[in-house]
Amino acid sequence: KAGVTQTPRYLIKTRGQQVTLSCSPISGHRSVSWYQQTPGQGLQFLFEYFSETQRNKGNFPGRFSGRQFSNSRSEMNVSTLELGDSALYLCASFRSQGAPDTQYFGPGTRLTVL
Amino acid sequence: AQKVTQAQTEISVVEKEDVTLDCVYETRDTTYYLFWYKQPPSGELVFLIRRNSFDEQNEISGRYSWNFQKSTSSFNFTITASQVVDSAVYFCALEGQIQGAQKLVFGQGTRLTINP
Numbered sequence: 001k002a003g004v005t006q007t008p009r010y011l012i013k014t015r016g017q018q019v020t021l022s023c024s025p026i027s028g029h030r031s032v033s034w035y036q037q038t039p040g041q042g043l044q045f046l047f048e049y050f051s052e053t054q055r056n057k058g059n060f061p062g063r064f065s066g067r068q069f070s071n072s073r074s075e076m077n078v079s080t081l082e083l084g085d086s087a088l089y090l091c092a093s094f095r096s097q098g099a100p101d102t103q104y105f106g107p108g109t110r111l112t113v114l
Numbered sequence: 115a116q117k118v119t120q121a122q123t124e125i126s127v128v129e130k131e132d133v134t135l136d137c138v139y140e141t142r143d144t145t146y147y148l149f150w151y152k153q154p155p156s157g158e159l160v161f162l163i164r165r166n167s168f169d170e171q172n173e174i175s176g177r178y179s180w181n182f183q184k185s186t187s188s189f190n191f192t193i194t195a196s197q198v199v200d201s202a203v204y205f206c207a208l209e210g211q212i213q214g215a216q217k218l219v220f221g222q223g224t225r226l227t228i229n230p
Contacts, residue, residue: 033216043205043220056217088157092218100147100209100216105159 002027004093004106012112018079021109025072025093031055032074033103034066037088046089049074050096078111086113116141118208120221127196128229135191135224137206143167148182148189149207149218159205165189196228 005024013019025032034046045058049068066076072093078085088110092103117140127133139148150162163173165182173180177194193200206221 031216033218035218035220042222043218045217045219048216058217090157090159092159094216096216102149102161102164103216103218104161105151107156107158110157 004091004104006089006091006106006109008109009107010110010112012114013081014114015081015083017081018077019081019111020075020077021089021091021111023074023076023091023093023106025074025091026104029093029095029104030072031094031096031101032068032072033092033094034074034076035090035092036060037090037108038084038086043090046076081113083113085111087111116143116146116208116210116219118206118219118221120204120206120224122224123222124225124227126227126229129198130195132192132194133196133226135193135204135206135226137189137191137221139187139189139206139208141208141210143210145210147209149209150180150189150191151205151207153203153205153223155202162191193226196226198228198230201226201228 007022031050033048035043037043048056052068063079068074088108090108092105094101094103119138146167148165151159170182179192181190203223203225205223207218209218
């Protein structure tokens with residue numbers, strides 16, 4: 001079974017631009033969550049989606065948004081990029097059937113903002 | 115609030131030594147789940163183990179073992195006879211349910227270096 005895939009793997013943007021990252025979950029997984037990893041703040045939860053609905057959101061500004069499609073694929077968008085948005089963005093997928101399920105992570109998208 | 119503390123920022127040992135990574139957590143939930151993930155230089159978080167709060171049995175998987183003690187809110191991870199391939203950053207994480215949604219709270223990670 002294929003794992004979680006994320007595209008692109010690397011991105012370089014300049015301040016003020018916007019960026020869209022994509023995540024394809026493991027087949028059969030209906031939930032996707034996003035995390036930001038930086039050297040200073042570590043791994044921080046961004047948001048979680050299930051059946052095209054955002055169920056939970058972390059403490060990030062409104063510039064960070066996401067969505068999930070009917071095939072469970074998810075995208076996250078960051079508008080008006082700031083230098084501090086440089087990070088590894090990790091996506092995870094899980095089945096979400098009742099009891100909390102293990103989240104399996106993709107390889108991440110490394111975003112550099114210049 | 116939930117919190118995970120990994121006090122050891124970096125550990126460096128020689129190959130074949132045993133090494134224990136510490137994890138202490140805080141939560142008010144009665145039902146919760148604990149995880150360990152490994153992050154090699156490639157960046158992907160690799161799932162190692164999941165343990166629920168009602169199961170305090172220790173677990174062994176090959177050279178890996180985990181010690182869960184609710185009395186001390188700890189979930190420590192031991193690698194026996196370490197190998198160079200074990201070099202990575204290891205994260206302990208805690209998860210509870212919030213109205214059906216899932217959210218992992220991670221510790222800061224422990225960078226483990228195994229020297230040949």
